Every structure is written in structure tokens, then in C-alpha cells.
Amino acid sequence: MASTDVVELCAELVRIDTSNRGGGDAEGERPAAEFAAGVLADAGVDSKIYESAPGRANLVARIPGADRDLPALLVQGHLDVVPAEAGDWSVPPFAGEVRDGFLWGRGTVDMKDFCAMVLSVVQTLTSTGRRPRRDVVLAFVADEEDRGDFGAHWLTTAHRDLFEGCAVAISESGAYTYHVPATDGRDVRLYPVGTAERGTAHLRLTARGRAGHGSRRNDENAVVRLVGALHRLAEHEWPVYLTPTVRAFLVRTGAALGVKVDLCDVDATLARLGPAAALVESTVRNSTTPTVLDAGYKVNVIPSEAEALVDTRVLPGTETSLMSEVDRLLGPHIEREFIARQPPVQASLDSPWFHAMADALRAEDPEAVVVPYCMGGGTDAKAFTPLGIECYGFAPLWLPEGFPYRAMAHGVDERVPVEGLRFGARVLERFLTTC
Incomplete structure (x- = not known):
């Protein structure tokens, strides 16, 4: 047994x-x-x-x-x-x-x-x-x-x-204890329940150009084209996009902590949330993170092709606009393809299910503050x-x-x-x- x-x-x-x-x-x-x-x-x-x-x-x-x-x-x-x-x-x-x-x-x-x-x-x-x-x-x-x-x-x-x-x-x-100090010094015990998660759109970027000798001028260098595209992606500041889950997290967590929440200035709100910001800071925006590079085989040879992998995470309701902006940032001479593509997840907020989860948590911890949150990964x-x-x-x-x-x-x-x-x-x- x-x-x-x-x-x-x-x-x-x-x-x-x-x-x-x-x-x-x-x-x-x-x-x-x-x-x-x-x-x-x-x-x-x-x-x-x-x-x-x-x-x-x-x-x-x-x-x-x-x-x-x-x-x-x-x-x-x-x-x-x-x-x-x-x-x-x-x-x-x-x-x-x-x-x-x-x-x-x-x-x-x-x-x-x-x-x-x-x-x-x-x-x-x-x-x-x-x-x-x-x-x-x-x-x-x-x-x-x-x-x-x-x-x-x-x-x-x-x-x-x-x-x-x-x-x-x-x-x-989800539903684990997350201790956060309130403005009045209280220890607030948040229990974030996952009601959403960003989608996964892993990309392969391929730059093509003209192969040649490394000592000679080459305006069609595939490596340079790829590096430029990756720099534009990495430097781009993706706009704030508040999904229903993230909006609810900010409002309810702010109320529990006694923190002013300004949905028109999310970055300032995150600064006021203290440690609680770590639960949400990766999910107020989409993200495009270069992670893998592959190009060339010899230092004095300009390759005709260079590749990179980009970990792209997509908030619910944003994939079309995100990929359109990615294409603009990549510019000409860069091809992209999905190597993994899984859609975002969004469950109902304030459903009977969510309330039953909150009730079960509060039965064991009467001071539990149960909030919805969006997972940054998958x-x-x-x-x-x-x-x-x-x-x-x-x-x-x-x-x-x-x-x-x-x-x-x-x-x-x-x-x-x-x-x-x-x-x-x-x-x-x-x-x-x-x-």
C-alpha cells in the first residue's frame, strides 16, 4: 500500500x-x-x-x-x-x-x-x-x-x-504564497492564480547576402544584415498592452497594498508595487529576445547566410500587430519562420471556478489575497x-x-x-x- x-x-x-x-x-x-x-x-x-x-x-x-x-x-x-x-x-x-x-x-x-x-x-x-x-x-x-x-x-x-x-x-x-509589504507595513500574502499566459512564437531569422573575402568591402554581408536586424529588435520598446488579467492584477494588488494604480502610467505603477511588480512586469508588454546566433565557418570568409533564433512571447490578442511590427523592424533581406508557435491562453476572470479556488485558499489562509495573473512563459x-x-x-x-x-x-x-x-x-x- x-x-x-x-x-x-x-x-x-x-x-x-x-x-x-x-x-x-x-x-x-x-x-x-x-x-x-x-x-x-x-x-x-x-x-x-x-x-x-x-x-x-x-x-x-x-x-x-x-x-x-x-x-x-x-x-x-x-x-x-x-x-x-x-x-x-x-x-x-x-x-x-x-x-x-x-x-x-x-x-x-x-x-x-x-x-x-x-x-x-x-x-x-x-x-x-x-x-x-x-x-x-x-x-x-x-x-x-x-x-x-x-x-x-x-x-x-x-x-x-x-x-x-x-x-x-x-x-x-499559480496559487502559491507571495509575501509583499503594504504601504502601512503589513505583510500581505498574495496568492496569484494563473488565468492567462503569453503565447510562444519562437522565430528563426535568416539573413542572406554575398559571400566573399573578409578583407574586402561587402555591402551585402549577411552577418551585418542579421546583426542590424537583431539590434533593432532588441532595442525596440514594445508598448504597454493591458490584457484583462494584467489589468485586474494591477488594480486588485494595488488595492491590497494601498498603492496608487495608474493604468495610464504602468511603469510608474510597477515602481510603486515593490516586490509584487516581479509577478507582472514581463506581461505588460510583448517581448522579442534574441537567444541563438549561427554564422560563418572561418574568420576571413564572409558567409552567404546567417541565422538567429528569437524567443518571442505574445500577449493574448496581439499576435497580428506584433508580427507586423517585427517584420518592419527586420527590414529587407531577412526571412523569418516559426519554429514553434503556440497561442496565448486566456481563461475567464471572476468565474465560479476562480471563486472556488479563492475560497479554498482562504479556508486555509483567511488573510489570503487571491489575484489573477498572467504567466510570462508557457x-x-x-x-x-x-x-x-x-x-x-x-x-x-x-x-x-x-x-x-x-x-x-x-x-x-x-x-x-x-x-x-x-x-x-x-x-x-x-x-x-x-x-
């Missing part, structure tokens, strides 16, 4: 090395899925593993709710993690060790903590004869730390029927949203003041507070039984 303790479940998952190095190079996802399947089986829940390729395992289960007429809830999380260099860590990254009130290890924050909470709550409910209010579909997937081609994106294409009737989904990157929500499922970042977690949570994901010495895991499991249990 598997443990029902969320800390031990998380430790067991951490001990299964599911490192994903990208490009199809991953390991451990099948053993992790089998572990989760065993925990569910002990709780009397049937599940099935779907492999997109040998070892690239995705587990799905459906738990009947008390009211089968209600739309179903999807609870999804990924089993893979980014690699960890053991020599850089204070503890072995896959030991699942508890030390000083924290569970240490790769994946404790991103996102085996949430997967363990889900498994723990399912065991608790079944052992006490209770059921969630509505059907709950569980999906523990592969490959989120790369492109999702072996995970959520494959699963929603090849097995779309598994998610029939799901109206909403919850997953990573999650597997991009795979599930096209199915008509509203996706929220809701992976509840209590964090002590001063804990560098946002630096933990993909970082060295990743760890999560033991009491934070137990808090999250209680919040999740309440949400599943009342939403």
Missing part, C-alpha cells in the same frame, strides 16, 4: 529520475507513470498509460464525481524534469531528502509537488468514502520540459476523447486550451516569507517546504470536493 503522505509521495517521485534533455532524449517517465498508476490502484482508481514513443509515458484516469451531470474537471501535471548537475547541489538532486523542514530535489517545485498533492488527495478521498463533486480527469504527462510533442500535445491529438466533457483544467504555476495549458478547456494555474502551496520560490524551478538546490506541501494538499482537497 502506497503512502498517503504528500511529502513521502513527492519524495518517491523525486527519486525517479525523469530528466528531459530535449530533442527526444529523456528517461524515467514510464517508471514515474507506473508509480502513479500504482498509487491510484491502491486507492481503487483505474488508470491507463499511453506511450507516444517507447518510454514516453502519459497516464490518464477518470474519477467519477458525486454529480455526473456537471462538467468534468481536468487536473494535469507533467512528470518530466530538467536535468540537474549533482556537483552543483548541496544534496543529491534525486535523493528526495528532507532537511531543515524542506524536501529537496529536482522537481520538488516543477512540478512533482503538485503531482504528489493530487495522488495524496485521491487516496484521502477514497479512503474516507468521499468523492469529488464532479468527474475529475487526471493526466500525468511526459515532455512538458521540451516541446510537449511526446506529452500533452500528442495526447490531445491522438486521444482527444479522453478529455470529453472537461470544461476547466488546473495545473502548475505550460501544457497551450495543448488543452484548443479543446475548449479553460486552463488555470492553480497548484496551491504555502511558502514562508523570504523563500526564493521563483528561483527554484530549474535552479540549483530546488526544494519545497514540507508544511507547504501539506497546506497545498488541504487546499486541493477542499477545491475538488466543492468546485
Whole structure:
């Protein structure tokens, strides 16, 4: 019989090395899925593993709710993690060790903590004869730390029927404690719930020109053309664009902190928000960030072609205007193509779902200030949203003041507070039984 303790479940998952190095190079996802399947089986829940390729395992289960007429809830999380260099860590990254009130290890924050909470709550409910209010579909997937081609994106294409009737989904990157000082000195505990995320538009830029000798004048130098285009992109100040989520975050967070919010001067507002600005500063604008350069093979040869990759992030409702401006900035002689293109995500604000999440958080922390926020990066929500499922970042977690949570994901010495895991499991249990 598997443990029902969320800390031990998380430790067991951490001990299964599911490192994903990208490009199809991953390991451990099948053993992790089998572990989760065993925990569910002990709780009397049937599940099935779907492999997109040998070892690239995705587990799905459906738990009947008390009211089968209600739309179903999807609870999804990924089993893979980014690699960890053991020599850089204070503890072995896959030991699942508890030390000083924290569970240490790769994946404790991103996102085996949430997967363990889900498994723990399912065991608790079944052992006490209770059921969630509505059907709950569980999906523990592969490959989120790369492109999702072996995970959520494959699963929603090849097995779309598994998610029939799901109206909403919850997953990573939201509902954690974020301590911010108010203007009167109070410690305000924000709990940002993800209601949106920027889209991904990774671009390959190719400049072409005339090859030649490096010692001779060449007005058609592909490298110079590319560098000029990248400079214009990097120097461009993208205008402020307030999505409904970002607008609501600014207004509600400002009210909680006693800070004046001026939506016509967002930069000044961000300066007044203090540490809370870190939750929103990357999502008041689109972004175009050059990340990879490739050109030439010899110092005295001007190449005929030069390439760059640009990480472009797109706010909901802005892709057409953004790409038009990108083309203007690139100018002539530069070709662009998408190497990854996933749309932005926008869920409903102030929906019954959001209110149920807020109620569940406040039941465990009565002073919780629950606010919507937009994620700057991306999650597997991009795979599930096209199915008509509203996706929220809701992976509840209590964090002590001063804990560098946002630096933990993909970082060295990743760890999560033991009491934070137990808090999250209680919040999740309440949400599943009342939403």
C-alpha cells in the first residue's frame, strides 16, 4: 500500500529520475507513470498509460464525481524534469531528502509537488468514502520540459476523447504564497492564480547576402544584415498592452497594498508595487529576445547566410500587430519562420471556478489575497486550451516569507517546504470536493 503522505509521495517521485534533455532524449517517465498508476490502484482508481514513443509515458484516469451531470474537471501535471548537475547541489538532486523542514530535489517545485498533492488527495478521498463533486480527469504527462510533442500535445491529438466533457483544467504555476509589504507595513500574502499566459512564437531569422573575402568591402554581408536586424529588435520598446488579467492584477494588488494604480502610467505603477511588480512586469508588454546566433565557418570568409533564433512571447490578442511590427523592424533581406508557435491562453476572470479556488485558499489562509495573473512563459495549458478547456494555474502551496520560490524551478538546490506541501494538499482537497 502506497503512502498517503504528500511529502513521502513527492519524495518517491523525486527519486525517479525523469530528466528531459530535449530533442527526444529523456528517461524515467514510464517508471514515474507506473508509480502513479500504482498509487491510484491502491486507492481503487483505474488508470491507463499511453506511450507516444517507447518510454514516453502519459497516464490518464477518470474519477467519477458525486454529480455526473456537471462538467468534468481536468487536473494535469507533467512528470518530466530538467536535468540537474549533482556537483552543483548541496544534496543529491534525486535523493528526495528532507532537511531543515524542506524536501529537496529536482522537481520538488516543477512540478512533482503538485503531482504528489493530487495522488495524496485521491487516496484521502477514497479512503474516507468521499468523492469529488464532479468527474475529475487526471493526466500525468511526459515532455512538458521540451516541446510537449511526446506529452500533452500528442495526447490531445491522438486521444482527444479522453478529455470529453472537461470544461476547466488546473495545473502548475499559480496559487502559491507571495509575501509583499503594504504601504502601512503589513505583510500581505498574495496568492496569484494563473488565468492567462503569453503565447510562444519562437522565430528563426535568416539573413542572406554575398559571400566573399573578409578583407574586402561587402555591402551585402549577411552577418551585418542579421546583426542590424537583431539590434533593432532588441532595442525596440514594445508598448504597454493591458490584457484583462494584467489589468485586474494591477488594480486588485494595488488595492491590497494601498498603492496608487495608474493604468495610464504602468511603469510608474510597477515602481510603486515593490516586490509584487516581479509577478507582472514581463506581461505588460510583448517581448522579442534574441537567444541563438549561427554564422560563418572561418574568420576571413564572409558567409552567404546567417541565422538567429528569437524567443518571442505574445500577449493574448496581439499576435497580428506584433508580427507586423517585427517584420518592419527586420527590414529587407531577412526571412523569418516559426519554429514553434503556440497561442496565448486566456481563461475567464471572476468565474465560479476562480471563486472556488479563492475560497479554498482562504479556508486555509483567511488573510489570503487571491489575484489573477498572467504567466510570462508557457505550460501544457497551450495543448488543452484548443479543446475548449479553460486552463488555470492553480497548484496551491504555502511558502514562508523570504523563500526564493521563483528561483527554484530549474535552479540549483530546488526544494519545497514540507508544511507547504501539506497546506497545498488541504487546499486541493477542499477545491475538488466543492468546485
